Amino acid sequence: MDGTSLARTFAVGGEAPAGTTLPAANNSTSLALNLSGPMLGAVLANQTGVLSEQQQYAIALFLSCLYAIFLFPIGFVGNILILVVNVRFRDKMTIPDLYFFNLAAADLVLVADSLVEVLNLHEQYYDKAALCTFMSLFLQINMYSSVFFLTWMSFDRYMVLAKAMRCSLLRTKQHARLSCGLIWMASASATLVPFTAVHLQHSGDECFCFADVTEVQWLEVTLGFLVPFAVIGLCYSLIARALARAHGHRSLRPRRHKALRMILAVVLVFFVCWLPENVLISVHLLQRTQPDTTPCQQSFRHAYPLTGHIVNLAAFSNSCLNPLIYSFLGETFRDKLRLYMAQKTTLPALNRLCHAALKAVIPDSAEQSDARLSSAV
Numbered sequence: 001m002d003g004t005s006l007a008r009t010f011a012v013g014g015e016a017p018a019g020t021t022l023p024a025a026n027n028s029t030s031l032a033l034n035l036s037g038p039m040l041g042a043v044l045a046n047q048t049g050v051l052s053e054q055q056q057y058a059i060a061l062f063l064s065c066l067y068a069i070f071l072f073p074i075g076f077v078g079n080i081l082i083l084v085v086n087v088r089f090r091d092k093m094t095i096p097d098l099y100f101f102n103l104a105a106a107d108l109v110l111v112a113d114s115l116v117e118v119l120n121l122h123e124q125y126y127d128k129a130a131l132c133t134f135m136s137l138f139l140q141i142n143m144y145s146s147v148f149f150l151t152w153m154s155f156d157r158y159m160v161l162a163k164a165m166r167c168s169l170l171r172t173k174q175h176a177r178l179s180c181g182l183i184w185m186a187s188a189s190a191t192l193v194p195f196t197a198v199h200l201q202h203s204g205d206e207c208f209c210f211a212d213v214t215e216v217q218w219l220e221v222t223l224g225f226l227v228p229f230a231v232i233g234l235c236y237s238l239i240a241r242a243l244a245r246a247h248g249h250r251s252l253r254p255r256r257h258k259a260l261r262m263i264l265a266v267v268l269v270f271f272v273c274w275l276p277e278n279v280l281i282s283v284h285l286l287q288r289t290q291p292d293t294t295p296c297q298q299s300f301r302h303a304y305p306l307t308g309h310i311v312n313l314a315a316f317s318n319s320c321l322n323p324l325i326y327s328f329l330g331e332t333f334r335d336k337l338r339l340y341m342a343q344k345t346t347l348p349a350l351n352r353l354c355h356a357a358l359k360a361v362i363p364d365s366a367e368q369s370d371a372r373l374s375s376a377v
Contacts, residue, residue: 056306057121064118067313071320072111072118078323079108081337089336095176096153096259097333100326102180103149103266106187107319110142114316117309129209136211137191139315140220143274144187146318147228150270152179153263154235161260162242194219217281225278232267262329266322273318276311 051059082104086093093101117135159171194216202208210216239260326333 051306060121060306060309063310063313064121067114067316068118071317072114074324075107075111075114075316075320075322078327079104079111079319082323082326082333083108085333085336085340088340092332092336093173094332095156095171095173096263097330098173098176098180099149099153099156100330100333102183103146103322104326106142106145106149107322110138110316110319113138114313114319117312117316132209132211133195135312136209137195139211139312140191140224141187142319143220143224143315144190145184146270147224147274148183148187149180150263150267151228151231151235152183154232154239154267157260157263158235158239158242161239190219190223214285217285221278221281221285225274229271236264258329258331262325265325265329269321269325270318273314273321277315280307280311 083101086097086101113135116131120131156171194213195210198210198213198216202213327337
């Protein structure tokens with residue numbers, strides 16, 4: 001048995017056959033080199049091959065059921081409630097509420113689209129080029145819009161807490177609506193422009209998928225993940241410095257600190273949910289592909305469908321968790337939701353039941369709610 005075969009045996013947890021001589025110490029370097037490059041893909045394939053197709057299907061089905069039972073209803077109903085309640089009280093919508101309203105719109109589209117991924121078990125996930133392109137378009141538009149909104153919201157928090165020059169003149173609802181429109185245009189452009197360019201070049205290629213183009217993947221990792229989080233990290237470092245300098249300053253109201261915590265929680269959840277997707281893409285980009293492989297075999301989603309399914313479910317979970325963060329940490333939205341439920345429940349018994357349930361979760365008085373709704377963050 002040569003060094004390569006022996007390395008494959010140990011990679012999958014096997015034992016050396018009887019009578020096999022282990023390689024000498026001076027051959028360890030060559031053995032390590034044999035595991036790099038194309039050989040790494042073979043070792044990963046052997047490790048993935050430990051699970052049979054039926055076992056991979058069972059795991060994917062189990063995870064899809066968990067998502068469909070627990071996360072999907074929260075994301076679908078929660079994002080609809082955010083949109084409906086804010087539209088009902090649009091005259092009392094603050095600037096952070098406006099940003100979260102647009103974020104909920106993007107999340108609702110992705111949550112509805114996630115059913116395609118959850119129910120796509122028999123289609124081998126991304127083996128169909130049309131399905132791969134369709135899902136990737138919605139994934140990228142949601143990712144770009146979410147990260148762009150979070151980046152701008154972090155900068156908006158810095159402008160408020162650091163009391164930048166002319167902050168009151170620039171931070172108006174009219175400018176906030178304009179910012180939202182520009183963010184949507186930037187998200188659509190970052191997705192559709194590369195999509196159109198690569199389709200004009202690869203329209204006749206077999207097994208072609210928009211998400212498998214190297215240039216598109218590099219753009220997704222850099223523009224959609226690394227650069228925005230570098231800007232977000234810079235904003236929060238400046239915010240921390242501003243809070244340290246303004247310690248004990250009464251002009252920084254506690255409500256602004258709560259809004260800051262809510263945005264920070266949304267940023268952290270976004271990072272955790274989208275990190276596996278970007279790590280998978282980065283590994284694929286950094287791995288050297290064999291020259292004789294077809295475009296179908298070069299895609300990680302085709303080679304490892306279970307791994308691609310898991311990272312996609314993790315990305316979808318971000319859109320389902322945002323309403324929970326918004327409802328638990330957003331005081332203004334909780335007050336609006338309580339008033340909305342009180343107005344919509346006409347029956348006295350049902351009204352008392354809903355009011356008691358909301359009061360158990362949100363123990364605030366009606367006077368405090370009216371006072372909060374009359375103030376701006």
